Amino acid sequence: MTTHPTDEKLMAYADGELSHQEAVEIEAFLEVNDEARALVEQFQRNAERIKAAYVPTLNSAVPDKLIDAVMSSPTRAKSTVIQMSEFRKSISKNSSMALALAASIALVIGATAGSWMTQLNPTTIQTASIALGPVAKGTPLENLLEKQPSGTELATNDEAKSERLLVIATFRDSKDRICREIEVLDDALGKQPVAAGVACRNAGAATWVVEGAARVKVANAASSTDYVPSGANEADVLQGLLNILGAREALAPNDERSLLDRGWQ
Amino acid sequence: MTGSETELRLQIVALLPRLRRFAFALTGRQDEADDLVQSACLKALDRLSQYEVGTRLDSWMFKIVQTTFLDEVRSRSRRAKDTVVNEDINAVGFDARIHERTEARADLAIIRAKINELPAEQRELLALVVVDGMSYQSAAEVLDVPIGTVMSRLARARKKLASALQDAAVHAI
Structure with a gap:
């Protein structure tokens, strides 16, 4: 030059x-x-x-009022269903990072339940083996949440379905509660997660409450109604959930183990 | 896009840290920045149906923040003079003299104060390209100007800032 x-x-x-x-x-x-x-x-x-x-x-932390504004201000379009999709697959691939992130997703849904969970279409959630609200004692879900380390799978009570529950991770939420992420896997779909949710433990009553749950968009699902095309960048969705929560990291296996041994006390 | 509205909202939440930083670089004050981001988000949600799925949401949101900012600057210039910049510098100078340990922080505050003195159109570009790390092309799209304009405006802003920082005798990092 x-x-x-x-x-x-x-x-x-x-x-x-x-x-x-x-x-x-x-x-x-x-x-x-x-x-x-x-x-x-x-x-x-x-x-x-x-x-x-x-x-x-x-x-610096994003002020709650900003998040609330984004999550609950009206738009001119109407919508009710949350679709968590491809990122569910990409983060189910077992790195500890993935677990922590996976854990955060569902927790977030619960953390903001007060403001916008009610907007979710309940039929979406009831299709899964995890339902919002208190977890009945003695059910496989309760057993899983209360007694099993992360990574454990249990069959659901529903014999008609090929679904199994998997507990993914344990972590504390912003109120210091113990929360666990669960997934519903469908054997008929090659063990793909079909739903994910989070339950948090009420320490006083020693009960679990499913605070948030969402159907996961399933690739190649038999039912094409599961598929909602969108330009969504899944990583962004994930980050959004993390932001809402200010999520804490998933507990290390040893920490989880000692909490389990002490009945989460 | 019914099913994806919640996803879009979540994606906007995901952008909030970047939007806040952008707004801070534009306004020079965090409280104003948050107000700006909030107005921009309300605007964005109101016209969410205008967002074309598949296009870059970040560019769309940055653009709304930027136009909202310009609207506010215009209406403010009709009202009163902005004395924020000077207050900021004084506070920083005081801090830096008294607390040696906060020097590094003060240094950053001086940089922000100097950026604040740049014209809005130069500040926008610094905020997009240097602070946010957008490509020239993306910045050109956000601001709706040719890429040549991006380059000349940005170079001007950075040279002006460089000499302002030298004048302020800011400690080198």
Whole structure:
């Protein structure tokens, strides 16, 4: 390159906006031009500083009133059903991160139950083997929640269905309650999760309450009514749920074990 | 898009940290930033049916925040003068003199104060490209300007800011 690149071009180089070919040309020029190199460095250094100046905002808690506004302000369209879809599959792949995230999803639904859970279409949830509300004592679900470590699967009472319950993770919510995420797996669908929910433990009464549950969009499901096309970015949905919750990490297996041994006390 | 409305809401919630940061960079004050984000979200929800599924929700939301901000700036300039910037700088200077340990924080506050002194159109670009990390192309789409304008405006903003920071003798990080 023989001509001096413009400041814009140098900035674009500093920002990584140039094509490979252009970048190579700029680099050759920077080799021989100290002034241009200093400018590029200044662009980069200041970009870091500017960015840093706003990091605290990014990390500060989003005010509840903002979340409430987004979740409950009216729109001109009507909607009732929550569809958690592909990300359910992508996060069921067993990394501990995935578990923590998976756990958070359903918990969030419960955490905001007061404000918008009531908008959910109840028929959506009743199709699953987990229903909102108190968990009856002696049921497989109660056994699973109260006594089994994460990763345990149990058959449901409903013989007619090929569904099984799986407890995924344990964590504390913002009120310090013990909460557990459960999934309903359908053997007939290759053990795909068909629903997910979270139950939290009422320490005083030693009872569990399903605080939130949602059907999971099933890939290649026999029933095409499960499928709702949308441009939803599942990772974003997930992040949204995490934000609402301010979720805590899933308990490590050892911590969970000792809590289980002490009856969650 | 009935079934996906809740998903869209959740996606907007997911964007809130970025939107708040963007709004903070625009307004220079966190309380104003949150008010701005809230008005923008209400607007967005009201016209949620106008959002084209499959297009970038973040660009759409940033655009609504930005236009809401411009509307507010326009109506405010008709009302009163904004003295926020100066107060901010004074407070920072005081802090920095008294507490050495808060120097780094004060340094960041000075950077924000200097950004605040830039014209809104330059501040927008800094907020989108440098703070949020958007590509020039995405920023051009949010602001509805040609990419050439993005580059010239952004370069101008950054050079102005660089010299303002030098004048302020901000400690190098």
